[in-house]
Amino acid sequence: MTPADPHSEDAGVPSDDAGVPSDDAGVPSDNDLAAGRPGWADTLRWNESGLVCAVAQQHDTGEVLMVAWMDPEALRRTLATGRGTYWSRSREVYWVKGETSGNIQRVLEVRHDCDGDAVLLLVDQTGPACHTGTRSCFDRSRSIS
Amino acid sequence: MTPADPHSEDAGVPSDDAGVPSDDAGVPSDNDLAAGRPGWADTLRWNESGLVCAVAQQHDTGEVLMVAWMDPEALRRTLATGRGTYWSRSREVYWVKGETSGNIQRVLEVRHDCDGDAVLLLVDQTGPACHTGTRSCFDRSRSIS
Numbered sequence: 001m002t003p004a005d006p007h008s009e010d011a012g013v014p015s016d017d018a019g020v021p022s023d024d025a026g027v028p029s030d031n032d033l034a035a036g037r038p039g040w041a042d043t044l045r046w047n048e049s050g051l052v053c054a055v056a057q058q059h060d061t062g063e064v065l066m067v068a069w070m071d072p073e074a075l076r077r078t079l080a081t082g083r084g085t086y087w088s089r090s091r092e093v094y095w096v097k098g099e100t101s102g103n104i105q106r107v108l109e110v111r112h113d114c115d116g117d118a119v120l121l122l123v124d125q126t127g128p129a130c131h132t133g134t135r136s137c138f139d140r141s142r143s144i145s
Numbered sequence: 146m147t148p149a150d151p152h153s154e155d156a157g158v159p160s161d162d163a164g165v166p167s168d169d170a171g172v173p174s175d176n177d178l179a180a181g182r183p184g185w186a187d188t189l190r191w192n193e194s195g196l197v198c199a200v201a202q203q204h205d206t207g208e209v210l211m212v213a214w215m216d217p218e219a220l221r222r223t224l225a226t227g228r229g230t231y232w233s234r235s236r237e238v239y240w241v242k243g244e245t246s247g248n249i250q251r252v253l254e255v256r257h258d259c260d261g262d263a264v265l266l267l268v269d270q271t272g273p274a275c276h277t278g279t280r281s282c283f284d285r286s287r288s289i290s
Contacts, residue, residue, distance in 0.1 A: 033290040040289040053198050053212055062207020067198055067263040079290060110290040113282035114275050118212040120283040130259050137258035138265040144185040145178040145224060145255040 033107065036079040041072045045116040049089070052112075052119055056084060056097075056129065059108050059122040065129035066137040070119065075110070082107050084123060103127040178252065181224040186217045190261040194234070197257075197264055201229060201242075201274065204253050204267040210274035211282040215264065220255070227252050229268060248272040 044052055051069045058065055068086040070078070074094055077085040084097040084105035098104035109122040130137040189197055196214045203210055213231040215223070219239055222230040229242040229250035243249035254267040275282040 037289045043289065055200050055209060055212060057207075057209055062202075064200060064202055064209060064265055067200060067258060107290075109288055111283045111285065111287045112289055113212060113287065114277050114279075114284075115282075118282075119289075120209055132259050134259075137260075137263075138256045139259075140256065142256045142258065143254055144182045144188065144257055144264075145252075 033079045033082055033110070036075075036110065040075075040079075040112075043116055044072075044075075044112055044119070046072065047117065051087060051089070052117055054086065054119050054121055056105060056121045056123050056125070058125055060124075063136050064138055065105075065123070065125055065135070075119070078107055078121070079110065084121060097129075098126065101127075101131070103129065105129065178224045178227055178255070181220075181255065185220070185224075185257075188261055189217075189220075189257055189264070191217065192262065196232060196234070197262055199231065199264050199266055201250060201266045201268050201270070203270055205269075208281050209283055210250075210268070210270055210280070220264070223252055223266070224255065229266060242274075243271065246272075246276070248274065250274065 046052060050071045052075075054068050054070045054075075056065045056068070057063065069089055070085075071087045074085050074087045077083075077094065077096075081096075084107050086095055086097070087093075088095050104126045105121075106124040106126075107121050108124060111120045111122075112118065113120070125135075128135050130139065132139075134141075191197060195216045197220075199213050199215045199220075201210045201213070202208065214234055215230075216232045219230050219232045222228075222239065222241075226241075229252050231240055231242070232238075233240050249271045250266075251269040251271075252266050253269060256265045256267075257263065258265070270280075273280050275284065277284075279286075
């Protein structure tokens with residue numbers, strides 16, 4: 001039998017590479033998120049690659065749009081700019097959702113989960129979130145059940 | 146400037162450790178998912194630890210309940226039993242959501258995302274999905290913005 005709580009045994013253990021927001025995290029911006037709640041970088045449990053999983057959800061319809069990855073700098077940029085900004089593991093660059101496609105992702109709120117290794121972004125997504133042209137990366141055509 | 150499509154460069158590249166469903170994946174079961182669509186294990190892009198990220202969403206309300214991890218066997222069990230079954234990275238065991246708490250997670254549909262490294266589970270979650278007692282692991286008290 002497995003415990004009901006798979007997370008408890010390591011919840012709250014700070015990661016060695018948690019890092020801190022950069023010095024300019026407090027630079028004034030015109031969005032509602034600004035620098036985020038103090039200490040967020042230490043609250044999160046960055047994985048061995050220094051990342052957390054980020055789930056973007058359309059704030060009003062509830063659609064789960066995409067899953068991507070963030071390091072502390074990507075999340076800092078997201079908070080500072082109000083634009084979904086992620087870390088590409090394959091290309092090893094930051095990318096801003098909609099920067100070339102115009103399908104902008106405005107981030108209204110960021111929450112972490114109970115064990116701090118994932119974040120939920122409540123967003124207002126313009127147009128398709130998926131590069132394939134579907135609204136969500138989890139389009140119903142991609143059902144495996 | 147970053148490309149609009151962060152996923153395309155490696156989308157569809159099969160992972161060496163993609164694996165295949167076990168021999169008993171086709172055993173008749175009393176749920177609607179059964180063995181899933183043939184070839185799903187090869188469609189997914191398992192990471193270097195053999196896992197995909199799994200997002201569980203309440204099918205009717207749209208609540209994002211939790212994020213956990215699955216290897217091919219966890220997903221096979223989920224499909225075969227209709228119960229959310231995950232791989233614990235820290236304890237290195239499979240765990241069935243609600244097995245001890247009673248907060249059962251009935252899985253109605255599984256979709257993968259465009260690059261196949263994440264799955265979305267549409268579920269019917271009994272009670273709290275989070276071991277802390279909150280309905281979602283992403284409770285609004287865990288906002289960092």
